[in-house]
Amino acid sequence: MDVGTLLTVQLPTLLAVVIGVPAVLAGYIVLGEFLVRRLPDGVRPSVRPWIWVGPALLFVALFLVYPVFGTVYRSLLAGKDAPGGAFVGLGNYASVLTLNNFPNGGVWIAIRDNVYWLIFYTILALLFGLLLAVLTDRVPYETPVKSLIFMPMAISFTALAIIWRFMFSYQPPGEPQTGTLNAILTGLFHAPPITWVQDERVNNFALIGAAVWGITGFVMVILSASLKGIPGELLEAARVDGAGELTIFRRVIFPLLMPTITVVGTTLVIFALKAFDIVYVMTAGNYHTDVLANTMYKTLYLAQNFANSSAIAVILLIAVIPVLIFNLRQFRAVESRR
């Protein structure tokens, strides 16, 4: 690293941005307020809010709203560099979906794997998260245990993928296994080692398992907070009535946690549909582990096909829309209860 440019260019830039940007924004608000005060009383309340939300709306419009429409538009145009292409309707979708031996190749593998992710990632994360939330609630050493299980949430999926690459590492039978999982497999169960990442019977589930390891803490923390919100008298009353712990869980705790489980579940579904980093780092989508987000990236950067890449992105968006609508309904329901 060139220490010279670091000290003379980059650090000053960092400082200028960190101090300058908030200062400029505050200056903009103060100036806006100054100008608003010159306005007649009647107009003032309808102008002021737009000054405050203006920068945010500009960013969101430019980096989220406009590109979504832009991508949908590009997905309907021919050619690699979309803006110049002719209108082809759903042609790009047809080409994306039929590329490489329909239905055993290309995007169909990715769609199949996304369905795996959707089902197994969501269910396993909820299951482990719920189990850990309920179990740790009953012991005095709850905090350190939760902290340790939550820890993977802090690290990047890239680091997570590397951690699990070593967990999954494989040596031919007879050689000492250095990967934890294969060592357990051969040492404890006397079974032959498995190529976790390459073997197409297990590799998708291996990747999903690694992802579940990372997200369980998130589920646990949210469910645990919700669990603490259940009044103790309620459980006490059930116990007095002679209900066993399992019955209490099934009849009292679980129904009361259901709204939270639903919210966490939808978040997990979104995560599952967007899965990228782990697949990209571990297999780059090889060995039939591709997912849509990775296919989109490959089509964009390796194939440099902007039209097809846009179409894949839109397929991903369409997959998210039911969840998005559900989220909005949920939000409005909460708002109306306020």
Add this chain to the structure above:
Amino acid sequence: MTIAHEEVAAPVQIGVAPRILERLGSLPLHVGIIVLTIAWIVPTLGLLVSSFRPLGAFTTSGWWTALSPPFNFTLDNYQHILNTSNLSRSFFNSFMISIPATVIPTTVAAFAAYAFSWMRFWGRDWIFLALVGLLAVPLQVTFIPVLSLFIKWGLSGTFLAVWLAHTGYGLPFAIYLLANFFRALPTDLFESAEIDGAGTLTVFFRIVLPLSVPAIASLVIFQFLWVWNDLLVALVYLGGTPEVAPLTVTLVNLVGSLGQGLQYLTAAAFISMIVPLIVFFSLQRYFVRGILAGSVKG
């Protein structure tokens, strides 16, 4: 007295057996939790231990063998990877990307969230609803148009591009989180400030901001870790340029380029985890609060 003693002692003696049974009954619970916790620690522990093992040991035996004597640990892996790769530069780049990409959206969001929670304007609730909807939108849908913009503006491959993109991407969540907090502030506060003749600016800078430090702290930590750990946005807008690559991108490149020296990857991965782990363990309270406040970020 003796009778009294017996009377007192008797229930205690009866009580011991059920208590032991109770303890034994909760034994599966403790075992279950401990087994799960160990299962959760092992992957990270394995990486950490491996990163301190000498080169020869790594390929011939599992990391757990290093936990028994003779203890044979070394810093060689760290030394080697820092000297031969782009890692130290990337470490700096990650700060260079993450700090502005946290400061900018937090500031922009604070002003907007205040307007959303305490001002009335046309379309306010609908715009807020749209922001909630945008939380779920996959970033993939935005890449190509935004990339074209960056290329047109000559920003592709610069820090500025990722700062701007992360600001746009982070804002819906940031506004959502802060607005929820601002709205929960007591109305009397604003009324009495108004009676005292305080203007909008005074209310915001003197009352709302100081009271919202916990929420802002949550947001800052969340956004910082989000950006620090991001791979996809950096890959797309920075490309493969090593001069600007953050840790995540360099790590991925090492996965591809190390080949036989895969063992150095353990040290590299751990270096990339240091900052998030420090942030996490020192500020966990705020991090958890951020997660609880808005669990729909993606």
